[in-house]
Amino acid sequence: MAKNKKPHNKAAKPESKAENKPPVKKSDEAQAAKPVNKPDSNTPKPEAAPKAKKAAASVRKPEASDNNKPLIEVRDLKEYFNINVGMFRSKPLKAVDGVSFTINRGETLGLVGESGCGKTTVGRTLLHLYKPTGGEIIYDGKPVKTRDDIKKYRRKATMVFQDPYSSLNPRMTVSDIIGEPLDVHKLYSSKGDRMERILELMSYVGLNSEHAARYAHEFSGGQRQRIGIARSLAVNPEFIVCDEPVSALDVSIQAQVINMFDELQERLGLTYLFIAHDLLVVRHISDRIAVMYLGRMVELADAGEIYDRPLHPYSKSLLSAVPVPDPKIARANQRIVLTGDIPSPLNAPSGCPFRTRCKYATEKCAEAMPEFKEVSKGHFVACHRTGEIN
Ligand SMILES: Nc1ncnc2c1ncn2[C@@H]1O[C@H](COP(=O)(O)OP(=O)(O)O)[C@@H](O)[C@H]1O
Ligand code: SF4
Ligand SMILES: [Mg+2]
Numbered sequence: 350m351a352k353n354k355k356p357h358n359k360a361a362k363p364e365s366k367a368e369n370k371p372p373v374k375k376s377d378e379a380q381a382a383k384p385v386n387k388p389d390s391n392t393p394k395p396e397a398a399p400k401a402k403k404a405a406a407s408v409r410k411p412e413a414s415d416n417n418k419p420l421i422e423v424r425d426l427k428e429y430f431n432i433n434v435g436m437f438r439s440k441p442l443k444a445v446d447g448v449s450f451t452i453n454r455g456e457t458l459g460l461v462g463e464s465g466c467g468k469t470t471v472g473r474t475l476l477h478l479y480k481p482t483g484g485e486i487i488y489d490g491k492p493v494k495t496r497d498d499i500k501k502y503r504r505k506a507t508m509v510f511q512d513p514y515s516s517l518n519p520r521m522t523v524s525d526i527i528g529e530p531l532d533v534h535k536l537y538s539s540k541g542d543r544m545e546r547i548l549e550l551m552s553y554v555g556l557n558s559e560h561a562a563r564y565a566h567e568f569s570g571g572q573r574q575r576i577g578i579a580r581s582l583a584v585n586p587e588f589i590v591c592d593e594p595v596s597a598l599d600v601s602i603q604a605q606v607i608n609m610f611d612e613l614q615e616r617l618g619l620t621y622l623f624i625a626h627d628l629l630v631v632r633h634i635s636d637r638i639a640v641m642y643l644g645r646m647v648e649l650a651d652a653g654e655i656y657d658r659p660l661h662p663y664s665k666s667l668l669s670a671v672p673v674p675d676p677k678i679a680r681a682n683q684r685i686v687l688t689g690d691i692p693s694p695l696n697a698p699s700g701c702p703f704r705t706r707c708k709y710a711t712e713k714c715a716e717a718m719p720e721f722k723e724v725s726k727g728h729f730v731a732c733h734r735t736g737e738i739n
Contacts, residue, residue, distance in 0.1 A: 418453070418454070418490065419451035419452060419453050419454075419487075420452055420453060420454040420456075420488065420489055420587065420588060420620050421451060421452040421475070421486070421487070421488060421588060421620070421622075422451050422485075422486075422487040422488075423448060423449055423450050423451070423475060423484065423485070423486055423487075424449050424484055424485040424487070425447050425448070425449055425483065425484040425485070426445055426447070426448045426449070426471065426474060426475070426481055426483070426484035426485075426486070427443070427445055427446055427447055427448075427481065427482040427483035427484050428443075428444050428445040428467075428470050428471075428474045428479055428481060428482050429441035429442060429443050429444065429446075429482045430442045430444055432695060434695075440695065441482075442693075442694050442695050443644050443694050443697065444467045444470040444644055444694055445467045445470045445471050445474060445644050446467075446644040446645055446694075447483075447484070447645065448467075448471060448484075448641075448644075448645065448646050449484075449646070449721070450639055450646065450649060452588075452620055452621075452622060453620070454587075454618075454620055455614070455618060455619075455620055456620055456621075456636045456637070457614065457620075457621040457622075457623050457634050457635045457636050457637075458621070458622050458623065458635065458636070458637050458638070458639060459623050459624075459625065459631030459632075459634065459635030459637070459638040459639065459652065460472075460622060460623065460624045460625075460631075460638075460639050460641060461624075461625055461626060461627075461628055461631050461638060461639070461640055461641070461667065462626065462640055462641035462642055462667075463626060463642075463691050464626060464691075465691055465694075466641045466642055466643055466644065466691060467641055467643070467644040467645075467694070468592070468593075468624045468626075468641055469511070469592055469593075469624065471622075471624075471641070472508065472590040472592050472622060472624055473508075473590075475506075475590060475622065476502075476503075476506055476507075476508055476590055477493065477499045477502065477503075478508070488502055488505065488506070488588075489505075503584075504534060504584050504585075504586070505584075505586055505587045505588060506586060506587070506588040506589070506590070507530075507581040507582075507584060507586045507588075507589050507590075508581060508589065508590045508591075508592060509574075509577055509578055509581045509589060509590070509591045509592065509594045510577060510592055510594075511592045511593040511594065511596055511597060512597050513570055513573035513574040513576070513577050513597060513598075514570065514573065514597065516577055517565040517573055517576060517577060517580075518565065519564060519565055519566045520564070521564070521565065522561065522562055522563065522564055523551070523556070523560050523561050523562070523563055523564070523565065523568075523576055524544070524547050524561040524562065526565060526576055526580055527547050527550050527551065527576065527579045527580045527583055528543055528546075528547050528583070529580070529583075530580060530583040530584050531543055531546060531547070531583050531584075534584055536583070536584065536585075544561075546583070547561065548561065550579040550580075550582055550583055551579055553579060553582060553613060553616075553617075554575040554576075554578050554579045554582075554609060554613075555575060555609065556572070556575055556576065556579065560572075569602075570597060570598045570599065570602065571598050571599070571602035571605065571606060574594060574595070574597075574598060574606055575606070575609070577594075578594070578606075578609070578610075578613070582613070582617070586619070587618070587619065587620060588619070588620045588621075588622075589619055589620075589621055589622075590621075590622045590624070591610065591621055591622065591623045591624060592624045593624050593625055593626065594606065594610070594623075595607060595625075595630060596625065596626070596627065603630065607630060607633055607634055610623070610634060611634060621634070623635060628667055628668060628670075628671045629671055629672070631652075632652060632656060632671075635652045636651070636652060637649065637650065637651050637652060637655075637727075638650065638651075638652050638655045640655070640661065640663065640664045640667065642663050642691070642702055642703050643691060643692060643694055643697055643702035643703070644694050644697070644702070645702055645721075645731065646721060646729075646731065647661045647663050647664065647703065647721075647730070647731045647732070648660060648661040648663075648664045648728075648729065648730050648731070649721075649728070649729040650727060650728040650729065651727060651728075654727075654728055655668075656668065658739075660724065660728070660730045660732070660735050660739050661703075661730050661731065661732050661735075662685075662703065662707050662708070662709055662732065662738070663687075663703050663706075663707075665685055666685040666686070666687050669683065669684045669685040670684060687706050688706060689705060689706050692705060698715070699715055699716070700713075700714050700715045700716050700717055700718055700719075701714040701715075701717075701718065701719050701731075701732070701733065702718075709734050709737075709738050711733070711734070713733050714733055714734075717733070718731075719731045719732050719733045724736075
């Protein structure tokens with residue numbers, strides 16, 4: 350059973366409209382791609398220096414009333430990258446194409462789907478690391494749009510990256526890696542305060558003070574990810590996008606790091622968007638789970654509900670691949686093997702993006718994009734045949 354830690358699973362409010370997209374030409378030149386919108390140049394500049402926060406001050410518990418309103422609202426988010434497809438020719442790669450969801454304060458929303466379906470792009474666009482091609486991001490009731498909004502938002506929302514080997518500068522010491530966001534935002538008033546805060550952050554993630562002067566390359570993958578997490582906590586954020594933070598780690602270490610995310614959430618009142626392709630990982634930590642396919646959301650529900658009663662054929666196939674310890678249940682749950690690869694977002698099928706791999710596909714599926722609609726309380730699905738095939 351999914352962990353379902355907190356009873357605050359307010360329904361998302363998806364707003365993407367049904368639409369019928371014509372097919373576009375194929376290209377696999379994603380590597381040579383340029384974002385339509387370059388990564389934001391609104392890098393935060395040093396702000397007026399508030400005094401360094403002490404341990405007690407950084408422990409933030411969400412207020413009971415906070416759980417009633419979403420901390421994050423994403424409406425019809427789009428991120429297109431311009432891809433060169435020949436001399437003087439380019440076309441948009443729709444990495445994220447009209448995604449809507451909410452995340453409540455203190456909640457963990459798991460985001461799953463095969464590699465290339467747009468999970469990282471959702472996370473990066475949500476944090477304005479890419480300027481959205483379209484849609485709205487509303488944080489704590491206020492739209493994040495202007496440079497000033499983004500600057501303030503970057504103090505509240507941070508990211509833990511997938512690969513702890515490439516995301517940490519090997520020439521910097523642990524204390525400088527963790528201290529860099531403190532320097533950028535001038536979050537201390539003296540060197541002593543700065544070091545005190547760095548040591549506090551290190552203790553949060555189980556690192557010792559002796560580690561402070563060492564270099565990232567001296568550490569194992571799990572310890573490096575701890576350094577990355579401490580760095581993401583430096584600005585005392587409320588919301589963290591965790592982009593496959595355990596995928597690059599040994600299985601034996603994964604559970605430790607996941608438990609640490611859980612403990613940090615309790616202790617600091619954090620809200621997470623937790624991205625993973627491994628459903629087992631998401632199952633443990635998520636309150637609700639969203640499933641993505643080819644730049645779109647195909648299902649969203651409480652974690653327990655999506656495990657017990659997945660409705661979209663794609664979610665069913667993902668779940669059937671999750672190992673079950675009980676051999677009787679495992680035998681009963683036949684694995685659904687999908688044939689073919691996820692299509693290129695440059696050459697997305699017309700109608701339902703999943704239709705080229707769906708055994709239930711009909712003519713209608715090729716003609717019209719299924720609407721992402723609520724089929725029971727808080728359970729959203731994008732499939733024309735939900736009622737018939739379940
Ligand atoms: N900066 C970029 N420029 C061009 N294409 C990109 C860029 N980032 C991602 N993509 C493409 O967008 C799609 C979604 O990628 P991504 O968000 O990384 O997926 P995931 O995290 O689910 O594996 C992929 O087809 C990928 O090749
Ligand atoms: S809309 Fe059609 S193709 Fe898409 S998931 Fe449902 S049945 Fe399959
Ligand atoms: Mg990714």
